[in-house]
Amino acid sequence: MNTLTPADRAKYAASRAALSLVEPDMKLGLGTGSTANWFIRLLGERIRVDGIKLSAVATSDRTAALARSEGIEVIELDAAGWLDLTIDGADEVDPALNLIKGGGGAHLQEKIVATASDRMVVITDDSKLVDTLGAFPLPVEVIPLGWTASRAIIEEMLEQIDVDGREVTPRMNGSELYRTDEGNHILDLHLKRIGDPHRLSPLLNQVAGVVENGLFLGVADQIMVGYDSGQAHLL
Numbered sequence: 001m002n003t004l005t006p007a008d009r010a011k012y013a014a015s016r017a018a019l020s021l022v023e024p025d026m027k028l029g030l031g032t033g034s035t036a037n038w039f040i041r042l043l044g045e046r047i048r049v050d051g052i053k054l055s056a057v058a059t060s061d062r063t064a065a066l067a068r069s070e071g072i073e074v075i076e077l078d079a080a081g082w083l084d085l086t087i088d089g090a091d092e093v094d095p096a097l098n099l100i101k102g103g104g105g106a107h108l109q110e111k112i113v114a115t116a117s118d119r120m121v122v123i124t125d126d127s128k129l130v131d132t133l134g135a136f137p138l139p140v141e142v143i144p145l146g147w148t149a150s151r152a153i154i155e156e157m158l159e160q161i162d163v164d165g166r167e168v169t170p171r172m173n174g175s176e177l178y179r180t181d182e183g184n185h186i187l188d189l190h191l192k193r194i195g196d197p198h199r200l201s202p203l204l205n206q207v208a209g210v211v212e213n214g215l216f217l218g219v220a221d222q223i224m225v226g227y228d229s230g231q232a233h234l235l
């Protein structure tokens with residue numbers, strides 16, 4: 001553990017504490033990202049050591065691959081029907097437990113899985129706690145057809161919105177446009193401050209080419225915050 005960065009020690013602490021929320025026979029949602037990866041590794045260890053049985057729905061291909069490699073039974077959401085608990089990371093968390101997610105490009109599946117769960121608990125290091133959302137660029141997943149038109153419509157719409165920045169950039173993977181697991185692209189909205197996320201989110205999703213945006217409003221039930229000291233507590 002001494003070789004971990006302070007951020008990783010905090011992510012590990014949050015993940016370890018969240019493990020106590022898992023009970024045998026639960027159907028879990030597993031998030032995507034470096035914090036979720038810590039949780040998945042610890043969950044695999046608990047399954048191997050304690051021999052508990054449970055199944056899980058993954059929010060991305062890479063999460064599914066890691067979970068399987070850890071010996072976790074991965075099932076489809078439609079086979080699960082409904083989930084007991086989803087554990088996932090976040091890019092920003094505000095005092096009302098609203099989130100920005102999608103830094104890892106998986107927010108579409110993450111939102112579907114989280115909203116199909118009795119409870120969503122976010123695991124995070126304390127650096128993600130903010131007073132106001134928006135310093136982290138807001139990811140918006142768009143279908144490839146006409147993505148430049150979708151960007152133009154979003155840019156025009158942002159003129160009417162209470163934000164401090166209006167730059168919209170396509171996410172890249174090297175010299176190629178980034179592709180999500182669904183084969184879509186992501187536009188990152190550099191808003192700096194989002195004055196009214198509840199107004200912005202439905203407006204974004206009304207744009208024809210938009211699949212889903214990364215605002216999770218009223219979705220998270222609790223936040224497990226980890227610190228590099230190894231402590232963690234639930235908000």
Ligand code: 5RP
Pocket residue numbers: 031032033034035036088089090091100101102103104105106107110
């Ligand atoms: C992926 C996400 C992640 O949860 C978010 O980007 C946080 O990632 P990390 O735990 O690596 O900081 O939303 O789409």
